Amino acid sequence: MLHPALREGPQARAEGAAARSPGHRLEEAVALARALPRLSVEGSEIVRLARPHPGHLFGTGKLDELKTRLSEAEIDLVLVDGPVTPVQQRNLERAWGVKLLDRTGLILEIFADRARTREGVLQVELAALSYQRTRLVRAWTHLERQRGGLGFVGGPGETQIEADRRAIDEQMVRLRRQLARVVRTRELHRAARARVPFPVVALVGYTNAGKSTLFNRVTGAEVMAKDMLFATLDPTMRALALPGGGRVILSDTVGFISDLPTELVAAFRATLEEVLEADLIVHVRDIAHPETDAQAADVEAVLEALGVDAAVPRLEVWNKIDALDPEMRAGLAAQAARRDEVFALSALTGEGLAPLMAAIEAATGADRHPARLTLPFEAGDRRAALHRMGVVRHEREAEDGWEIDVMWSEAEKGRFSGA
Structure with missing residues (x-):
C-alpha cells in the first residue's frame, strides 16, 4: 500500500487544512485493504512527492526503487491510496509487472464484496x-x-x-x-410503510464509527458489526420502541469515507433514500479516533453532496467513550452535557444510551398535541392505522362512528392525512 503525500506547497497545505496526517491516511488505507479477506497486506509506506509525475505518478528514481523492492517481495498487487489516471495506471503496471488499484478501485472492490x-x-x-x-x-x-x-x-x-x-x-x-425494476419494488414497499407511518431515524457516520453496534444495541437486531471498514453496506431498518411509548423506524446505513468515489455517491443515492427522507438524522462519531473532527467534516460533505436538507433535525453521538482514558472521558462528557444535541456514550457497553433514546423521542414527537377525530364505522382501516401508529389515547363509539382521542405530532398528522 502506497500513500502519495505532496511535500509542502499549496496543494499540501490544502490537504493539511482537512486536519489529516499522511500517517493516519495510510492507516485508513491499510484498513481498507484488510477489509478484503483475500488480500494480504505485505507492506505500506508514505511516498513523498514534490509533484505528481503526469505519466508515472512517481519520479524515475522512486519508480526504479519500488520496482526492485516489489520484485524482491514477489508482490502481485500494488494499492495506491489516491487517484491514479488511466495513463499512470497502465505505465506503472508495465514498469512494475504487477496489477495496480487506486483508492476508488479498492473501494469499489470492497463494495462488490459486501x-x-x-x-x-x-x-x-x-x-x-x-x-x-x-x-x-x-x-x-x-x-x-x-x-x-x-x-x-x-x-x-x-x-x-x-x-x-x-x-x-x-x-x-x-x-x-x-x-x-428493483427501485420500483422498493418504492412500493416504502409507500406501504408510509400508510402505517412512523418517523424515520437514520444513523449516519464515518465507516467503523459504531453505527451497527448502536443499531444492534437498541433494536436487538443482529446486523454485522465488526471492527472493519464497510462492515455494513446494504441498509437495514427496524422498528424501535422508545421509553415514552412512541415508535420510530431506525435505519442503519453504509458508512461514509473521505474521498468517496463520485461514482458511488451517484450510484448509492437510491440506497440512501432513507437518509434523504429521514425525520431525524443521528450522526454517530468515533470520538476516540485521533481524526474524529476530520471524519465528521467528511460525513457532512457527503450529506451535502447527497442533497440532504439542512433543516432536518440532527443529533450527534460521541461513541466509543469506553476507549478513552478516564480524564479525557470526563472532559468529553462535560462538553456533551453543555450541548442539547450531543450525547457521549458507548454503544458497546450501553453506557449513556438512555438520554439519547429520550432525545430521539423528543425530536421525533416534540410537537405532540391532543386532537379528537371522528371516523365513520366503515373506515376501519384508518382506525387500525391510528392504533398501529401508537397515537390513540382513548376511543368510544358514537352515533356517527368512532370518536378517537389522539396525541400526535404535526408530522404524524400529515402522514395520516396523506395516507
Whole structure:
C-alpha cells in the first residue's frame, strides 16, 4: 500500500487544512485493504512527492526503487491510496509487472464484496462500469460472476478481456433497466410503510464509527458489526420502541469515507433514500479516533453532496467513550452535557444510551398535541392505522362512528392525512 503525500506547497497545505496526517491516511488505507479477506497486506509506506509525475505518478528514481523492492517481495498487487489516471495506471503496471488499484478501485472492490441485496449488487456493478469506462485497459471480469468482487484483484477463472465503450454502455443500459425494476419494488414497499407511518431515524457516520453496534444495541437486531471498514453496506431498518411509548423506524446505513468515489455517491443515492427522507438524522462519531473532527467534516460533505436538507433535525453521538482514558472521558462528557444535541456514550457497553433514546423521542414527537377525530364505522382501516401508529389515547363509539382521542405530532398528522 502506497500513500502519495505532496511535500509542502499549496496543494499540501490544502490537504493539511482537512486536519489529516499522511500517517493516519495510510492507516485508513491499510484498513481498507484488510477489509478484503483475500488480500494480504505485505507492506505500506508514505511516498513523498514534490509533484505528481503526469505519466508515472512517481519520479524515475522512486519508480526504479519500488520496482526492485516489489520484485524482491514477489508482490502481485500494488494499492495506491489516491487517484491514479488511466495513463499512470497502465505505465506503472508495465514498469512494475504487477496489477495496480487506486483508492476508488479498492473501494469499489470492497463494495462488490459486501453487497448482498439485489439492488446493492446492481448499484456496485453500475458504479464499477462508470469507473472502468475510462479505463479500457482493465478487465471487467465481474460481469461474468454474480458475486464475489469485481475481478480487479484476481480470483478463480479470471481472464483478461478487452472491452470497448460500446459493450460497457450496453451493459450499463441493461443494469439501469434492472435497477429501475428493483427501485420500483422498493418504492412500493416504502409507500406501504408510509400508510402505517412512523418517523424515520437514520444513523449516519464515518465507516467503523459504531453505527451497527448502536443499531444492534437498541433494536436487538443482529446486523454485522465488526471492527472493519464497510462492515455494513446494504441498509437495514427496524422498528424501535422508545421509553415514552412512541415508535420510530431506525435505519442503519453504509458508512461514509473521505474521498468517496463520485461514482458511488451517484450510484448509492437510491440506497440512501432513507437518509434523504429521514425525520431525524443521528450522526454517530468515533470520538476516540485521533481524526474524529476530520471524519465528521467528511460525513457532512457527503450529506451535502447527497442533497440532504439542512433543516432536518440532527443529533450527534460521541461513541466509543469506553476507549478513552478516564480524564479525557470526563472532559468529553462535560462538553456533551453543555450541548442539547450531543450525547457521549458507548454503544458497546450501553453506557449513556438512555438520554439519547429520550432525545430521539423528543425530536421525533416534540410537537405532540391532543386532537379528537371522528371516523365513520366503515373506515376501519384508518382506525387500525391510528392504533398501529401508537397515537390513540382513548376511543368510544358514537352515533356517527368512532370518536378517537389522539396525541400526535404535526408530522404524524400529515402522514395520516396523506395516507
